[in-house]
Amino acid sequence: MKAIKGLVVTGALALAAMAHAGSHGMSVDALLEKAAAANANAKSLGYEWTITAPAIKNAQKALAAGNADEAKALAEQALFWAEASVFQGENEGQSWEMRVPR
Amino acid sequence: MKTLTQLTLALSVAVSGAAFASPEADQKAFQKFYESRFSQVAEGDFINGVYSILPAAREQWEAIEEFPPYEPEVEIGEELYNTAFANGKSFADCFDTPAQRENYPYWDADREMVVTMERAINECRTANGEKAWGWKKGKIAALSAYMSYESRGQEISVTIPEGDEGALAAYNAGKEMFYTKRGQLNFSCSDCHMYGAGLNARADTMSPAFGHASHWPVYRSKWQAMGTLHRRFGGCNTNIRAKPFKAQGPEYSNLEYFLTYMSNGLEFNGPGARK
Incomplete structure (x- = not known):
């Protein structure tokens, strides 16, 4: 059980690292553009999360209000959620089958 | 290694077997x-x-x-069922009886879609020149409640x-x-x-x-x-x-x-x- 928990945590951390790996040094505008594209992809797969679009909007608002640090943090968060939802959609395309009782 | 491969293969076959x-x-x-x-x-x-x-x-x-707590809604639904549309017809012209649950949902091969009882209710309205109701609550839920009440005891027998x-x-x-x-x-x-x-x-x-x-x-x-x-x-x-x-x-x-x-x-x- 401990080993499984460890594996899940490691996997989650790896996912988080993957999502952020491509965002270092990006401007808030670029982050938001990438997040919006990923969220649109998640939507087309049928896996959009409710929290992503509001996070993008909040980042845009913070940017417009001149709160650059807050805007960047929110944009990074939105990008992470958007990419994670795409990962979920691509992964679930196959793994749902394992839950069907026999 | 061979055992692991066989095990993986057997698991894959079992899983795909259940999925399909x-x-x-x-x-x-x-x-x-x-x-x-x-x-x-x-x-x-x-x-x-x-x-x-x-x-x-x-x-x-x-x-x-x-x-x-659904009793007042059932009564409202009954009234809606029996109220004439602007063209003089009513739901009774679309359904032979309000006890319709056992007929839904069904696969409509001509339109290639699943038809639920709520969809049939709204299609009856639009076919008679009325506006469709919202799908989630309000009048459609009241009429659906009445029709479900009348259908109590019917067997669920959906067909593929x-x-x-x-x-x-x-x-x-x-x-x-x-x-x-x-x-x-x-x-x-x-x-x-x-x-x-x-x-x-x-x-x-x-x-x-x-x-x-x-x-x-x-x-x-x-x-x-x-x-x-x-x-x-x-x-x-x-x-x-x-x-x-x-x-x-x-x-x-x-x-x-x-x-x-x-x-x-x-x-x-x-x-x-x-x-």
Whole structure:
């Protein structure tokens, strides 16, 4: 059980690292553009999360209000959620089958 | 290494076998799952949802059922059913009787879509020059409540017409929806209402999915109103932070098709009252 928990945590951390790996040094505008594209992809797969679009909007608002640090943090968060939802959609395309009782 | 390969291969075959099993085999395995897990539940009692597995909560629910909160809605629904449209016709011109639950959902091969009873209600309205009602609550829920009340005791007997690839595809899409994890919380319908049935999510016990489609629409204390099954689907998706699909769209209609087919053999007992 401990080993499984460890594996899940490691996997989650790896996912988080993957999502952020491509965002270092990006401007808030670029982050938001990438997040919006990923969220649109998640939507087309049928896996959009409710929290992503509001996070993008909040980042845009913070940017417009001149709160650059807050805007960047929110944009990074939105990008992470958007990419994670795409990962979920691509992964679930196959793994749902394992839950069907026999 | 050879053993591991063989094991992986066997597991893959078993998994893909279940994923693409026939609807009949799916239904048998689905019902067996609940009957084994909740062997104390009397035959046919899964129509009572979580109250079939929680004796203490059942007592309270039965007390509520003495003065059912959906009763005024049933009366409003009856009035709506009998009120003439502007063209002089009424719902009685679309349905031979208000007791229609047993006929839905069904696969319409001509239009290649699942038709639910709520869709049939609104199609009756638009065919007679009236505006369609909203899908989730209000008048459609009231009329659906009346029609469900009149249908009590009918057997759930959804069919997947043999040899109809469209019907099978709709069924399989509903099945995939049921077992697929969604939202930030990464839950599938089956996580809560199959493998988690009987366990608690915060202060609430999660209900078994066997029988889920029997008792709609429902008066939910949380809503303080009636709501349709698709309203509940949307609420469940929102709870797990997944963007809900449109009520009566193909996703939820196919899910209703699958879920109702899984409960074949049980009785319709709507409308219901739930927390």
